[in-house]
Amino acid sequence: QLQLQESGPGLVKPSETLSLTCTVSGGSISSSSYYWGWIRQPPGKGLEWIGSIYYSGSTYYNPSLKSRVTISVDTSKNQFSLKLSSVTAADTAVYYCAQQDYDILTGPNWFDPWGQGTLVTVSS
């Protein structure tokens, strides 16, 4: 059974870089059938897709966040990571990682399963 686990600091100062890692267990991050995504949810609000990565390193990002986001993958560790630069209080959210179904003809699809999420607070 595939499981994903987010890890990283729970508190980040304004203007600094948020860094999170997602560790995948029970399956290989190098599968050709999946992308790997990051989604966030501000407290009490809805879901926002941040970006996704393929095991080869191919990425695609939410245009509204693209200038501040970097997602990378480490296949040797079965992990992928998120960096979000120049954070503000508006970046305070629960950050989720998730497996994203991928079809070679139609591209990345839905997210399943998800990690449990980790709350990151931006505050001085």
Add this chain to the structure above:
Amino acid sequence: EIVLTQSPATLSLSPGERATLSCRASQSVSSYLAWYQQKPGQAPRLLIYDASNRATGIPARFSGSGSGTDFTLTISSLEPEDFAVYYCQQRSNWITFGPGTKVDIK
């Protein structure tokens, strides 16, 4: 960007009743729409993908329909564990989520 609008924002129903949730896209997303359920303090769970396909392990009381710009998630008879927030998600053009519909106990 494709904007998804969900209605109603809140749906108050009793166990055993039928729930009908709507998701409307600002432009056609074909059938590239998914539905998720989220309970307090939990991660979202995939219910429906490609508009009408139930995900693995999802009970038959959940069904999805629609294509183009108008989609519906139906819960045929609400169980106590179904009271939650439901989100739709499109992947036709980048990825966006709807704002959610909360199904609460009447």
